[in-house]
Amino acid sequence: MKMFHKLLLVVLVIWGACDAPRKVLAEAASRHPNIVMIISDDQAWNDYGFMGHDQIKTPNLDKLAAESAVFKRGYVPTSLCRPSLMTMITGLYPHQNKITGNDPPKGTDRQKLLKHVRSVDCLPAMLGELGYKSFQCGKWWEGNPKLAGFTSSMTHGDPKRGGRHGDLGLKIGREGMQPVYRFIDQCGDDPFFLWYAPFLPHTPHNPPQRILKKYLNPETPVELSYYYAMVDWFDETCGQLLDYLDKQHLSENTIVVYVTDNGWIQYVPESDAERKKMKRRFRYAPKSKRSPYDGGLRTPIMVRWPGKIKPAEYDTLVSSIDLAPTLLDAVGLKPTKEMEGINLLKVIQDGGRTDRKAIFGEIFEHDMVDIDDPKTSLKYRWCIEGEWKAIFPGPRLKGEKPELYNLAQDPFEKHDEAASHPERVKQLLKLTNAWWDGESR
Structure with a gap:
């Protein structure tokens, strides 16, 4: 027995002298998967290679689709960016979280709207209970992202400094990906939640010439050429993000979710005369953004989790309100009682079957x-x-x-x-x- 105690003492000394305890803790933390949300801004549901578009090139999103569970009949409840984004961060319909439009009534202080984000549970705050670090970049309307529980952000949300729908965060993608890379590197062994919602392919439609020249041709209206190039540019940034996860050996333990905030059908003038009269050259057509039609509401929804989710395509009707409960379940947290969405992991496990009768x-x-x-x-x-x-x-x-x-x-x-x-x-x-x-x- 004395010999056993001596051996145990030696083991404990060695254990304490090395970094084994730190490694064990790090491994325990790493069991929580990282989460990356990629959110397109103003893109129609069929404007992808994998959705059948015959001109737009989206090789990176096509690759993501091939590695994911793809719900081709995904929807957002509303076809306007601010309320749509809030459905994703809260798992609630707009009439539940009270963010129904982009702006308050004329003359109302925009800051008054922030009480609504303060009054609901948001994904970053809920994940923070498990030690997640979280980073916001791109579109964001709800003031300082800390209000939703983000631990760091690009957006400041101060209306006195131009804060409205993303301010400095809108530079992501258009001006490089370094802030995202920096955040990922700083997380170390901590699990992270990344909100990547670039101002792409949203107007202004000003793609790099190297991309635009691929789409300029006599058969394609110039407005479509510019929009197609913007989608291509957005796809390129998605590839840069996904490649960085690979480079840092993080892909295996990272859930990647893809969705768009609302659709966009590029309006094309019927004549050069109409084109010359237009005040806004790049605008959306009817039955797209802000409308109740699929051109504004439908989006592919993808979920990639290597080793946990088998790549497949489903025709199941799903909604962006399903994302929050799905991600919470993936990390071992329960959705709030107000969340009406379903767990897509269970839908995938059941081969695309669900008891839900309809979506709204x-x-x-x-x-x-x-x-x-x-x-x-x-x-x-x-x-x-x-x-x-x-x-x-x-x-x-x-x-x-x-x-x-x-x-x-x-x-x-x-x-x-x-x-x-x-x-x-x-x-x-x-x-x-x-x-x-x-x-x-």
Whole structure:
């Protein structure tokens, strides 16, 4: 027994003299996967190589898709950037977190809106409970990112210094990736959460000439050429980020999530005469951004987790409100009771099957009418069940009627079938009212 005690003492001395305890702690921490959210800004759901576009080149996102679970029928609940981004960071619909538009009513202090981000649980703060370091770069509307729990950021959010929707953070991607690399390096053995939401391919459409020249040709309208080049540029920055994870040997223990904040269909003038009269040359077409149509709402949603998620494609209807509960589950945390999204890891495990009957969303005014009462700004609610999508105008839109589309046969929503299928419209309205009847909660 004495000999055993002596041996144990020797082991403990050696243990204490080396860095074994630190390594064990580091290994325990590393069991929590890193999380990288890549969020495109103003890009249509089909503007990718892997989604079938025949001109736009997205080799890096195509590669990510080949390594991911890809939900080709992903959606954001609303087609405007600020409220859409808040669905991702909170796992709540806009009518729940009260951020329904980009700006408050004219004359209202923008700082008053920040009470809403303070009043809800946000991913960075929740992950911080497990020791995650978090970094914000790119688009961000909710003041200083520390309010949501980010431990560091590029954005300052001070309106006196130009803070509105990202300020200094909007340089990421367009002016290089060094801040991201620096953050990753500084994390050491700590798990990290990276919010990469570059101002791309958003206007201004000013791509590098080396990329633009790939798309300039007599057959393609110049507006499309510039937009295509912007998507290509965004894809290039995604490749730089993913390559850096590989270089630092971090990819195996990193969950990468991809989504876009809202769609964009590039408007093309019908003539040179119209082009000369336009005040804004690069603008979005109807049925895209800010609309209740798939051109503004649909997005591929990808989840990559090497060794844990088998690459596959799914036609399952999913939503950006599913991202927060999915990521929380991945690190061993429970979603809040207010979160209505589902765990995509379970959907993947079940081969794409889910008990969810339908997905829903809502469109509001760009400028909120009442910052505390979502129903005052409501324009549309929408619902998708299977291949059928219904759009229900709110009381603000006098004279508009419900619309109904068969997305399997009519993916670009050109043929309204509401008059031909009144019972289905009624049934989808019942589902939508059960989700949210337009009244404040």
